[in-house]
Amino acid sequence: MTPSSRETSGTASPSTPIAVVVQVVRGQAGEKEKRFTAGFTVGRSSECDLRISECCVSRHHLRVDFKGEQCRLKDLESANGTFLYGERILEAPLPDFAEIELGKGGVLISLRVEREALPNVEDAPPAQTQDISTETQIIRRYFDKEPSENVGEQTMMFRRAFQRVQKKKSRNYQVVIAMVLLLLVAAGSVIIYQTQKLKKLRATAQNIFYTTKSLELQIAKLEQIVLLNADPNQVAELKTKRQKLSDMEKEYDNFVKELGIYKKAPEDEQLILRVARAFGECDANAPKGFVDEVRRYIRIWKKTGRLKSSLDRAKQKGYGWLIVRILNDNNLPPQYFYLALQESNFDERAIGRETGYGFAKGMWQFISLTANQYGLKTGPLHNQGVYDPLDERFDSVKATVAATRYIKDLSASDAQASGLLVMASYNWGEGNVRKIIQKMPENPRERNFWRLLAYKDIPRETYDYVFSIVSAAVICEDPQYFGFDGLECPTLQNRGGALK
Numbered sequence: 001m002t003p004s005s006r007e008t009s010g011t012a013s014p015s016t017p018i019a020v021v022v023q024v025v026r027g028q029a030g031e032k033e034k035r036f037t038a039g040f041t042v043g044r045s046s047e048c049d050l051r052i053s054e055c056c057v058s059r060h061h062l063r064v065d066f067k068g069e070q071c072r073l074k075d076l077e078s079a080n081g082t083f084l085y086g087e088r089i090l091e092a093p094l095p096d097f098a099e100i101e102l103g104k105g106g107v108l109i110s111l112r113v114e115r116e117a118l119p120n121v122e123d124a125p126p127a128q129t130q131d132i133s134t135e136t137q138i139i140r141r142y143f144d145k146e147p148s149e150n151v152g153e154q155t156m157m158f159r160r161a162f163q164r165v166q167k168k169k170s171r172n173y174q175v176v177i178a179m180v181l182l183l184l185v186a187a188g189s190v191i192i193y194q195t196q197k198l199k200k201l202r203a204t205a206q207n208i209f210y211t212t213k214s215l216e217l218q219i220a221k222l223e224q225i226v227l228l229n230a231d232p233n234q235v236a237e238l239k240t241k242r243q244k245l246s247d248m249e250k251e252y253d254n255f256v257k258e259l260g261i262y263k264k265a266p267e268d269e270q271l272i273l274r275v276a277r278a279f280g281e282c283d284a285n286a287p288k289g290f291v292d293e294v295r296r297y298i299r300i301w302k303k304t305g306r307l308k309s310s311l312d313r314a315k316q317k318g319y320g321w322l323i324v325r326i327l328n329d330n331n332l333p334p335q336y337f338y339l340a341l342q343e344s345n346f347d348e349r350a351i352g353r354e355t356g357y358g359f360a361k362g363m364w365q366f367i368s369l370t371a372n373q374y375g376l377k378t379g380p381l382h383n384q385g386v387y388d389p390l391d392e393r394f395d396s397v398k399a400t401v402a403a404t405r406y407i408k409d410l411s412a413s414d415a416q417a418s419g420l421l422v423m424a425s426y427n428w429g430e431g432n433v434r435k436i437i438q439k440m441p442e443n444p445r446e447r448n449f450w451r452l453l454a455y456k457d458i459p460r461e462t463y464d465y466v467f468s469i470v471s472a473a474v475i476c477e478d479p480q481y482f483g484f485d486g487l488e489c490p491t492l493q494n495r496g497g498a499l500k
Contacts, residue, residue, distance in 0.1 A: 043061040052109075056103035061082065073100070097113070098110070216245060267478075268295065310346050342465060358383055359383070363399055423469055
């Protein structure tokens, strides 16, 4: 059976017809979405019903079999394996909705089972009988438009009278229809006007936001100068600019409330946009799919106890209040706290794998070069993958202060006040991310994470890194809402006001 015939003519169990809709979420495929009503195969070969041309996908990678009212997944001895929500499978039942990776971290596809209920026989309308009622005979005799033989004058009179009434009603209907059409045109005009007005308001919101970010950049650069010179005039100028920045942020808050971006949005979407804005991204023009992608990473966090165990460690060692206080003192969003979570799970003795720059060490995973640049002394064992008490990268306080300075420098320079670009730079390394970032115009409106998402050559590690931090920060905005009971987040008490 050819792929096209599988989509149109396949049948399932006669009791409940089903279909499977497959969407390629991540990866190169000839068709991003396809619907099947019979068993099908997925792979790189042209013989497969759904062809995905990625090197991590085997020629014949996966088969989905229809078994009555259920479907089953079967890995076809693929080289890189098939993973259902992170667990490798050989064969498994297909839930009504599932996300499957073809190769760990490789192509991501979603499968949705559609079920069509059969009509209830008891509810079917009764079959028409051949009996003709007396009313029917009257209608045919007196109101039939077709001429017939043996019709008397009285019958013709009834027919003519009925036709005049029908013409009058027809004219009335035409008037009503014309009025309805007029109202529809008027309503359409209002909708078009409101849509255009909303677009202009959103554009205004973006202008306010990115003007605010430009001022924030000026303040960051002025702070660097003040720290070097301590000029009283520059200190006064810095205070003036900070007050202006505060006023502009309030103006943007009020404008967003009037715009009503959050009024009809679900609670989780509001929290996601709030965190994106806290990290310096414009919530008024978040790209389509961003919210759903953060939701997907939240589901990944729910499958492991890593978030709770890491936050418990931070609480036991007093790192929560320490990191948040240092971030606040340096006018940085407290949500950067979750960057250390992603780097080391708040383990101050963490040692990363060896790279071309040596070993990354400590809670903030500094390599020796960056550590020395930001005032951390590396110990005699800096080039070995072991703990060294003389290495200041293992000092939680000094390392946090150094990390804060590093984050501020990244934000004030290439990242252009975009916190998510800062994260990408922190993870990817200066020598790589800046090759893409420096291609963007040097202003916050055109150099931000939304623009970086448009590039296809972002390493998967960096993509996962940024979305893992953002999703952890979102969860900690309201742990109970996301099903994380008992989770204590030090950023909760520093959270900004709700957006409405």
